[in-house]
Amino acid sequence: MPQIYPSGWRELAVTGAAAREIETLNLFAARLPDALTVYHGVHWTKIENGFSVYGEIDFIIVAPNGRMLLIEQKAGFLSETPEGLVKNYPGRTEHVRQQMLQMVEGLAARFDKTGGDRLDVDYLLYFPDYKVKNPALAGIEPSRVVDAGNRTRLVELITALLPVTAETPQHGRVRKFLGDVLQLTPDASAMVGRAEELVTRLSQGLAVWARQLEFSPFRLRVVGTAGSGKTQLALAEFQAAVEAGLRPLYVCYNRPLADRVQHLVPAGGRVGTFHMLCDTFARESGATPDYSAPGAWADMEKAFDSAPIPPSWMHDVLIIDEGQDFAEPWRDAMLRLLRPEGRALWLEDPLQNLYGRSPVPLPGWVTLHSQSNYRSPRQIVDLLTAIVPDTERIQAASPFLGVEVDWLVYPDNDAVAMAEAAKQAITRCLAANFARSDIALLSFQGRAHSALLQADRLGQHTLRSFTGGYDLLGNPVYRDGQLLAESVYRFKGQSAPAVILAEIDFEALDDRAVRKLFVGMTRARLKLVLVISDRAAALLRARLHAG
Structure with a gap:
């Protein structure tokens, strides 16, 4: 050849x-x-x-x-x-x-x-x-x-x-x-649209055959890996309900995911996070949440769980996304909003359980497993296969092999070197012809422990990131910037053509670290750059070689 x-x-x-x-x-x-x-x-x-x-x-x-x-x-x-x-x-x-x-x-x-x-x-x-x-x-x-x-x-x-x-x-x-x-060299602008269109088409398979199942009452739990088509299934279910003149309710854990889904579904239903629903319910009940008060969210949860449900809050279809992040009481609160003859779907991925919650029991529900990842390039899935538990094996189903994953290693506990490596990662993505709008800079750390997510800019690049504050209506407040910067926690459920997973640092490659790596790395649709500390890189490479 x-x-x-x-x-x-x-x-x-x-x-x-x-x-x-x-x-x-x-x-x-x-x-x-x-x-x-x-x-x-x-x-x-x-x-x-x-x-x-x-x-x-x-x-x-x-x-x-x-x-x-x-x-x-x-x-x-x-x-x-x-x-x-x-x-x-x-x-x-x-x-x-x-x-x-x-x-x-x-x-x-x-x-x-x-x-x-x-x-x-x-x-x-x-x-x-x-x-x-x-x-x-x-x-x-x-x-x-x-x-x-x-x-x-x-x-x-x-x-x-x-x-x-x-x-x-x-x-x-x-x-x-x-x-x-x-x-x-790749013209990423030519590939981005085609890759997204193709991956969407392939992953819609779950939406097609999952919706052909028939049982009563319709209670379906879908345990699907990242990129398996859970979002396409949720959108298809929501769309079909609206077209049939029914009222669907989509509920997830992360606010950025809820905001994205809101733009994708037709009018005629309700979309929100669990806490967004608590906020809306409280306001419609005449209470104004005080987010500065300690325990504000817990108080709203209790009120939402115990108050009578008015007819305007009843729905025909209930879709729970990111179910692995839900607490058991939330399950009961959500099911109160579903008419007895309604359809309910619970979508979850155990490998994206970043908060250490136990699986929510769903007795009597039918369970469907989907382990094919259509979104992530095969090189990324192959890398992850070497570190995830054998019980959670995923299948690389993307038609794209992808480019080699870039590793930019910085000295332990050196914030300046980490920031320089992150800037270099952005430069590499731009040099590969990805636009700034195609790039997501994700921190392996939570917002409170991230140096990147506290910054307004990184070199010449201004960063659009969550400030940690909310306006009077409970909407998150963002800094203005050209390049999206998020924590791996808040970006769960979303994806980008080019992902920079930065501030990767851990002393042990334990279950929690593996799950955070899995979530961050599976956000990438074409290119992935790891900005990782010396010790974390050594541990990760040792696991890869052992696998």
């Missing part, structure tokens, strides 16, 4: 993006000699710019002697005109031969400026769906065209133009030149 740069193209095949180019890469991977090197631009350029690696070039293949072959692939129909063969796009027309020759000349001219031997370069035009009727009219040398009539000879023609010989110094110069010119 030849070397193919960059990697990761197989994972993208399932999205349907660049399908014809990936088909060609599969052909190259299966049939080209090992000594050749293939450069491509399949998923590192934005869709609107095509999938070219350089200008209009889709593939560049380099032989051991440094000889280079440029391949331009044009799928679909082409037009043979008096001006030559053209490809029509909305609002523009491309002259195939003219553009190819410009690319060949331009690349050769740039290589000449590096000094040394001249670039030995050739080209092929590949039209997998179109048969050229009149090569003379098309203005293309027939020996440099592979069309629908002779497409099965593509590999044969490539190997004829690039014979495998001994490697020469020119090969190294060409490889270095291409590395400098092409700069084949």
Whole structure:
């Protein structure tokens, strides 16, 4: 198999993006000699710019002697005109031969400026769906065209133009030149939307078959790992209830998750955390909570649990999310809001139990297990598999392998070094073309013990983080900033394309530390950077090697 740069193209095949180019890469991977090197631009350029690696070039293949072959692939129909063969796009027309020759000349001219031997370069035009009727009219040398009539000879023609010989110094110069010119690094903006769309589609499987279950009364407990589709199930259940003219109630533990779900569901139901419901119930009952008073939340819980429930607070569907964080009395308080014939779903993940609570008993409920993680890249899941308990094994179901997890290690108890490492982590994410809005900076520590979450900025980056305060209506107050900074506790239930898990420090890799690592690391959809202390890194690596 030849070397193919960059990697990761197989994972993208399932999205349907660049399908014809990936088909060609599969052909190259299966049939080209090992000594050749293939450069491509399949998923590192934005869709609107095509999938070219350089200008209009889709593939560049380099032989051991440094000889280079440029391949331009044009799928679909082409037009043979008096001006030559053209490809029509909305609002523009491309002259195939003219553009190819410009690319060949331009690349050769740039290589000449590096000094040394001249670039030995050739080209092929590949039209997998179109048969050229009149090569003379098309203005293309027939020996440099592979069309629908002779497409099965593509590999044969490539190997004829690039014979495998001994490697020469020119090969190294060409490889270095291409590395400098092409700069084949991920364009994260092109990947973020596609990754989110694909993962959402895959994880909706739980929402489809879980809702096909029938039993009465409908009491379903779903024990699902991170990224298994619990949120999609909750949204589908909420949506179906509203469409049926019923009143759904979604309740979770974390306020940021409740705020996010509120924006995703249609009007016609109620969304909130358990304590948000306590607050709303108290205000509708004529009481104004005093959040400055000791025990304010506990007092509201007691009032909510004991007061009569008015008809306006009864619901047809009850969805409990983050059930592993609920206390047993909360279960009873929530079930009071459900009509006897209503549906109830309890969604939980034992590995995300960060508060050490015992599982809430749900006698008589049907339990469904889902251990497939569709959201996290497989490299992250593989890493976690080595540290989570054998009883909680998770399955890597994402189509994305992902990039290597970055480790930035800082000296123990050195807050300055930790902050510098966190800044470096942000720089790495930005260098990989993630936007600031794609990045979540998560602290392994709680807000009260986090230096990062007390800061307004980190270097040149302003941080948007929870201040710990609430306004008069009980809404959390945030600092203004460009980059989201949260604790691993508050970001549970959410995700981001790029996650920096910072301030990782522990003296023992115990159950609590493993759960916090699991929660933080499974928030990442594409890229993960760990900012970790020396001692924690040593303990984690020892566990990984032992596994």
